[in-house]
Amino acid sequence: MKFMDEYRDGETVHRLSREISQLADQNRTYRIMEICGGHTHSIFRFGLSQILPGNIELIHGPGCPVCVLPMGRMDEGLAMAERDGLIFTAFGDMMRVPGTTGTPLDAKARGADIRMVYSPLDALETARRNLDRPVLFFAIGFETTAPSTAVTLMKAKELGVTNFFVFCNHVLVNPAIRALLESDDMRLDAFIGPGHVSTVIGCKPYEFIAEEFQRPLVVSGFEPVDILQSIVMILRQMNAGVAKIENQYGRAVSWDGNTAARKALDRVFETRSTFMWRGLGGIPNSAYAIREEFAEFDAEKQIGVRGRSFPDPALAQCGEVLKGVKKPVECSLFGTVCKPENPVGALMVSSEGACAAQYRYSDATTVLRK
Amino acid sequence: MCLAIPGRVEAIEARTQTASVDVLGIRRKVSIDLLVDEGLSVGDWVLIHVGFAMSKISAEHAEEQLRILASLDEINEAQAEAEGYGQPPNSGNSR
Numbered sequence: 176m177k178f179m180d181e182y183r184d185g186e187t188v189h190r191l192s193r194e195i196s197q198l199a200d201q202n203r204t205y206r207i208m209e210i211c212g213g214h215t216h217s218i219f220r221f222g223l224s225q226i227l228p229g230n231i232e233l234i235h236g237p238g239c240p241v242c243v244l245p246m247g248r249m250d251e252g253l254a255m256a257e258r259d260g261l262i263f264t265a266f267g268d269m270m271r272v273p274g275t276t277g278t279p280l281d282a283k284a285r286g287a288d289i290r291m292v293y294s295p296l297d298a299l300e301t302a303r304r305n306l307d308r309p310v311l312f313f314a315i316g317f318e319t320t321a322p323s324t325a326v327t328l329m330k331a332k333e334l335g336v337t338n339f340f341v342f343c344n345h346v347l348v349n350p351a352i353r354a355l356l357e358s359d360d361m362r363l364d365a366f367i368g369p370g371h372v373s374t375v376i377g378c379k380p381y382e383f384i385a386e387e388f389q390r391p392l393v394v395s396g397f398e399p400v401d402i403l404q405s406i407v408m409i410l411r412q413m414n415a416g417v418a419k420i421e422n423q424y425g426r427a428v429s430w431d432g433n434t435a436a437r438k439a440l441d442r443v444f445e446t447r448s449t450f451m452w453r454g455l456g457g458i459p460n461s462a463y464a465i466r467e468e469f470a471e472f473d474a475e476k477q478i479g480v481r482g483r484s485f486p487d488p489a490l491a492q493c494g495e496v497l498k499g500v501k502k503p504v505e506c507s508l509f510g511t512v513c514k515p516e517n518p519v520g521a522l523m524v525s526s527e528g529a530c531a532a533q534y535r536y537s538d539a540t541t542v543l544r545k
Numbered sequence: 546m547c548l549a550i551p552g553r554v555e556a557i558e559a560r561t562q563t564a565s566v567d568v569l570g571i572r573r574k575v576s577i578d579l580l581v582d583e584g585l586s587v588g589d590w591v592l593i594h595v596g597f598a599m600s601k602i603s604a605e606h607a608e609e610q611l612r613i614l615a616s617l618d619e620i621n622e623a624q625a626e627a628e629g630y631g632q633p634p635n636s637g638n639s640r
């Protein structure tokens with residue numbers, strides 16, 4: 176493996192991994208969930224699980240927005256796409272996400288006008304260049320992405336655009352963590368907190384995890400040294416029997432987050448009383464809806480399709496994998512029926528999903544080995 | 546979509562709340578609406594996500610972010626994303 180040479184901080188990695196081995200108490204286990212898909216990708220890419228002692232298990236959480244979108248929402252979006260003359264815009268990652276009626280790419284093959292955009296602002300611009308046609312933006316993402324949709328809607332209002340619609344699928348990270356902590360098969364000891372979500376929300380909103388559930392959370396950067404450093408911080412807390420919210424990623428994340436972004440979120444969105452998460456079911460207060468003041472842009476109100484929800488295919492174990500009860504390889508569809516080229520579950524779609532990351536790097540032995 | 550790409554501010558247009566940013570050698574306009582409180586100036590580095598500058602970062606952090614994108618094999622994706630900003634598709638171009 177040549178990756179070691181690519182990675183500049185090899186020495187630091189080994190020092191940290193030795194420190195982790197010393198800190199890990201042989202008489203107990205440490206089950207640590209990384210919430211963010213970016214961390215999942217990094218962990219698999221560098222084989223970090225393999226350099227940890229056997230009693231530290233990393234569990235891959237629900238922090239990939241594409242992975243938790245239920246099939247029914249994709250179906251609704253695609254039903255809108257099949258409206259006469261409508262232009263459907265979405266980020267590239269959405270193009271291969273399966274609904275029960277196929278993916279956006281399948282809809283495009285059937286004649287729908289499906290276009291990939293890199294920014295919600297470009298979806299708005301598409302509307303301004305096609306004034307005679309409705310333009311839909313399929314909005315998805317956690318608190319990292321939601322402020323950009325909010326600002327785009329504020330601009331649409333300022334400009335008086337009338338043919339732009341947003342299908343809002345933005346979800347919130349903390350209600351999902353709460354749902355995991357409250358679930359019956361909960362076996363998590365601590366969390367590695369999301370890096371980029373936290374640039375927006377800061378660290379304060381995680382306090383309930385320590386206060387109500389006595390679990391440590393450390394907001395972490397994405398490099399191997401960051402993740403290992405965060406694990407050191409978690410082990411120190413657990414060994415001392417304390418639970419605190421700590422910030423390892425201070426170079427990008429402040430305690431209070433980004434005020435302008437939070438203001439935009441508050442202005443445009445309200446929380447839904449409940450929202451379906453793929454594999455996890457309905458979670459209270461876990462998603463944003465567009466406020467009445469911006470209702471003219473709300474695709475659910477203006478284009479409206481019936482809300483439906485479909486269970487995942489019977490053999491798919493996406494829910495168990497998301498909750499950390501099962502590993503990707505324990506799903507009977509893994510690598511046989513369900514592959515990145517033809518995903519059954521959304522965890523196989525993007526490199527931030529646990530199944531795709533596992534599939535892609537399954538032959539990668541430890542990258543950072545001495 | 547979850548990429549955060551570092552870019553260097555080359556020019557600021559206060560009226561439209563946009564900045565011209567050098568992202569991986571590509572010059573693009575991004576929104577700075579989310580950094581109104583940060584007192585952004587030319588030469589600053591920012592982390593960009595879906596066409597929006599999200600946070601002001603140091604030059605070292607920018608370099609580190611580029612390194613992590615490269616080691617996660619996401620640098621091409623980041624480049625495609627940066628190139629895509631401000632280029633609304635004229636017809637279905639999904640890949």
Ligand code: SF4
Pocket residue numbers: 490491492493494496503506507508509510513519520521522523530
């Ligand atoms: S292998 Fe496919 S079906 Fe099974 S849990 Fe992973 S994504 Fe879901």
